[in-house]
Amino acid sequence: MKPFDIVIVGGGGAGLYAAMEAMKTNPALNIAVLSKVYPNRSHTSAAQGGANAALGNKAKDDTVEMHIFDTIKGSDYLADQDAVDVLCSEAPKIIRELENMGTPWSRMDDNTIAQRPFGGAGRPRCCYCSDKTGHTILQTLYEQCLKKGVIFFNEYFALNLSVGGSRSNGLIAMNMKTGKVEAFPAKTVIFATGGYAKMYWNRSSNAAGNTGDGQAIAYRAGIALKDMEFVQFHPTGLRKSGLLVTEGARGEGGYLLNKDGERFMARYAPEKMELGPRDLVSRSLETEILQGRGFDSPAGKYLHLDLTHLGADLIKSRLPQIREMSMNFEGVDPIEEPIPVRPTAHYSMGGIDTDNQTRTVMEGVYAAGECGCVSVHGANRLGGNSLLDILVFGRIAGRTAAEEAGKFTPGTISEAELAAQFEEIRGGMHPSGRYERYGELREALGQTLALNVGIFRESSLLQKGISEIAVLKERFKKVRISDSSDVFNTNLMQVLELKNMLDLAETVAAGAYARQESRGSHTRIDFPVRDDSNWHKHTLATLVKGNVTLGEKPVTMGRYELQERTY
Amino acid sequence: MTVSTDQHKEGKKDVTFRVFRFNPQVDSKPYFDDYTIPVERGVTVLRSLNYIKEHIDGSVSFRAFCQAGICGSCGMRVNGLSQLACTTQVWDVLAKSREPGIIKVEPLRNLPLIKDLIVDMDPLVDKMKHYANWVDSTMPEAQMGKKEFLISEEEFLRYDKATDCILCASCVSECSILRANKEYVSPAVLLKSYRMNVDSRDSMHEQRLAELVKDHGVWDCTHCYRCQESCVKSIPIMDAIHGIREDAIESRGKNDTSGSKHAEAFMTDIEKKGKLVEATLPIRTNGVVWTMQNLLPMAMKMIMKRRTPPPPPLVKSVKGIKIFRTMFREMTEHVKQDHKSHKK
Structure with missing residues (x-):
């Protein structure tokens, strides 16, 4: 295959924005987007609430400066302040850009883009399209990519980077339709494969495919992962499935109630109440449950998210998807009764370590969106900053790769390397003797993570988690792929995704064990306070001779000094 | 083990999933495999399929x-009905099942089959490209990001519902025209085309419309409403199709195509x-020559064989x-007024 100037792995918001921007920067470039699903299926579509930007449409006195401060404070001061500056300064422009391209934003009475309050934000600055914001943004970007003639390789599963010396020769991927392992020699590669929170499986709001493929590939290629221990638990997952009820439901005025009918957030965040930042609200729910003020059910303990006082009209017009989901998956109509909720693993703050221009340590390899870690979210992401992140840094990745592609000569990927890859992934197809079942291993991984590397963490639990993950990795070597077909072997894909999750789970648990403090989403019962003198730094996880090796990286400070974080 | 939500222990039923199977590498034609599993209330079809894949047949x-x-x-x-497996409750399907305890699961129709329940979505994407299913902004690229277009709530509401479309292709699968003609534009693409055409930020309304009125386009729909009935997001797709037609007649005139002439003759x-x-409808739609050459011989045959009575002349x-x-x-006056206020 002819070498590409840019290969983008992932067709969600970050990947598509990167593709669009790269074509804009240099139309002569040969660019490909690989995605394991049709791009319009990507998990960006599930983002309900919105994207933050200090447009000042709703609160006239809102400023970029305030957005920056809220984000840094929200991150528990672990975000790099120069990166947050880029994120928030670019925000108004990129929201308007999307608007100009056709995104159907909800509108205010004066016909400008509507904005609503969101957790941890000092002003109502979350731009939205009812509760389908991510879906409409993804549609817009996909439409614009089709218009620009972006070349898509849909339903290709990325396997590994081909590495020669200090740089990459390109990507190796499996064509799902044929089962063939194909080479994508490229000058530059952008990873935009989304998050890894699905490793918590049933206790996760994520799509089945949010398995951290890009991070795992980069990790195996020797690229460092940053702050992997920070996994955000969203306060309001549906009790049974873990599926998400948007923060917008609380933004519109929903209450969180315990079994005594009490708005318990008054105890934890008396000012912000339900609109406290996600880490704090999740811990509050978990504490209520631990202290016996939750409801009991065979599907586990839970609390109530009450929207009934908002009225049928508002629920139907502003939160239609939430209503549909509550009815489909819990059998509850939020107009009539409260929704049963509990915290659910939702977002990975950690990811591939990059600089502000999305460059990784490997020349010609970039990462953006949830897949990367600049870091703009630090120890805890604010609601509405994730869509913003994928747009802003997706665009920067596209531009940077387009500008730098000329510096590199494309590598070559040998037939022998492809054959070896093929051998490796097919090895599990016909094992003899005792074998392991994919479903069992995946279930066990989710369990051990939820129990030992969950919201509240502690030394002995984490040690248990680490050793259990190691056992699962060993058992994985005997996993059996029970579909022997070349064509669309979804069973093989699941097994490869599990491999990625196992690799990454190790880095999450190792980081969580090492970090002896509580910061943002990472709460250690045995180290309950933030320890700035020892732990105000990023952790880096690198694969050295098959083992996780932890390092560190300083946090870039700026205008804002460390402060205690209260709401 | 059972597929369980842990929640409703009160009921459990043995359900047979009759799953369409086809692997192009080994099968010369499709067949069905039966998998019987106990299913509790509250479990979706997708969860059942996941269970079958993980525990019985990977x-x-x-x-x-x-x-x-x-x-x-x-x-x-x-x-038999196209829908999303993940939002479809097994017990709801059972309640309406013709064969008790059996749920038949098949791939979507009208798209090329790849394997088992997987069909090729590329033809749909190709049509989205052909009919320019994107906003071609009136704002030059270099100017983008500087200021917002001001959009009224009224305009927003005109495309709000249409932007719910998740391209699941249920409507494509149910479309009766596509069954006869795979080149037909398809309901999802008409819906998206409509959504773009009513967006004031878009600049290629005329070109898109010109493409839509050609053969295999908007006039080929026969109003069976299957698309709308099967839409998993309850989008009024037929409103979009009618919207494009009304727009076509208004912008391009009554004598534009045989489609518009047909609609006018109806009116x-x-x-x-x-x-x-x-008796005269085909003539007014496609002209005398076309009717004589293409329709008359068949009509005569049908009358001779008593498949249809001769149409009354008066x-x-x-x-x-x-x-x-x-x-x-x-x-008619109401509709015209409506259109005028939309144009504002």
Whole structure:
């Protein structure tokens, strides 16, 4: 295959924005987007609430400066302040850009883009399209990519980077339709494969495919992962499935109630109440449950998210998807009764370590969106900053790769390397003797993570988690792929995704064990306070001779000094 | 083990999933495999398929991603009806099942089959490209990001529902025209085309419309409403199709295509007679020559074989035609007014 100037792995918001921007920067470039699903299926579509930007449409006195401060404070001061500056300064422009391209934003009475309050934000600055914001943004970007003639390789599963010396020769991927392992020699590669929170499986709001493929590939290629221990638990997952009820439901005025009918957030965040930042609200729910003020059910303990006082009209017009989901998956109509909720693993703050221009340590390899870690979210992401992140840094990745592609000569990927890859992934197809079942291993991984590397963490639990993950990795070597077909072997894909999750789970648990403090989403019962003198730094996880090796990286400070974080 | 929500222990049923199987590498034609599993209330078809794949037969192949009804991956036919497996409750399907305890699961129709429940979505993407299913902004690229277009709530509401479409292709699968003609634009693409055409930020309304009125386009729809009935997001797709047609007649005139002529002939008949004058309808739609060459021989054969009675040469107006005409004109006036206020 002819070498590409840019290969983008992932067709969600970050990947598509990167593709669009790269074509804009240099139309002569040969660019490909690989995605394991049709791009319009990507998990960006599930983002309900919105994207933050200090447009000042709703609160006239809102400023970029305030957005920056809220984000840094929200991150528990672990975000790099120069990166947050880029994120928030670019925000108004990129929201308007999307608007100009056709995104159907909800509108205010004066016909400008509507904005609503969101957790941890000092002003109502979350731009939205009812509760389908991510879906409409993804549609817009996909439409614009089709218009620009972006070349898509849909339903290709990325396997590994081909590495020669200090740089990459390109990507190796499996064509799902044929089962063939194909080479994508490229000058530059952008990873935009989304998050890894699905490793918590049933206790996760994520799509089945949010398995951290890009991070795992980069990790195996020797690229460092940053702050992997920070996994955000969203306060309001549906009790049974873990599926998400948007923060917008609380933004519109929903209450969180315990079994005594009490708005318990008054105890934890008396000012912000339900609109406290996600880490704090999740811990509050978990504490209520631990202290016996939750409801009991065979599907586990839970609390109530009450929207009934908002009225049928508002629920139907502003939160239609939430209503549909509550009815489909819990059998509850939020107009009539409260929704049963509990915290659910939702977002990975950690990811591939990059600089502000999305460059990784490997020349010609970039990462953006949830897949990367600049870091703009630090120890805890604010609601509405994730869509913003994928747009802003997706665009920067596209531009940077387009500008730098000329510096590199494309590598070559040998037939022998492809054959070896093929051998490796097919090895599990016909094992003899005792074998392991994919479903069992995946279930066990989710369990051990939820129990030992969950919201509240502690030394002995984490040690248990680490050793259990190691056992699962060993058992994985005997996993059996029970579909022997070349064509669309979804069973093989699941097994490869599990491999990625196992690799990454190790880095999450190792980081969580090492970090002896509580910061943002990472709460250690045995180290309950933030320890700035020892732990105000990023952790880096690198694969050295098959083992996780932890390092560190300083946090870039700026205008804002460390402060205690209260709401 | 059972597929369980842990929640409703009160009920459990043995359900047989009759799954469509086809692996192009080994099978010369498709067949069905039966998998019987105990299913509790509250479990979806997708969860059942996941269970079958994990515990009984790992080779059963289907797409699934978000599992929450928003990504559109798991469109398939469940007991003959195209829908999302992830939002379809097993017990709801059972309640309406013709064969007790059996749920038939098949791939979507009208798209090329790849394997088992997986069909090729590329033809749909190709059509989205062909009909320019994107906003071609009036704002030059270099100017973008500087200021917002001001959009009224009223305009927003015109495309709000249409932007719910998740391209699950249930409507494509149910479309009766596509079954006969794979080149037909398809309901989802008409819906998206409509959504773009009513967006004031878009600059290629005329070109898109010109493409839509050609063969295989908007006039080929026969109003069976299957698309709308099967839409998993309850989008009024037929409103979009009618919207494009009204727009076409308004922008391009009544004599633009055989489609618009046909619609106009319909209107005339209904207004004058209160029913159709079938004998002359083809002539008014496609002209005398076309009718003589293409329709007459078949019509004659059908009459000879008594498949159809000869159309009466003279059609009398229906009873109460005068009151009907008044109502009809009032309605037409309403629609015109509506259009005018939209144009503002």
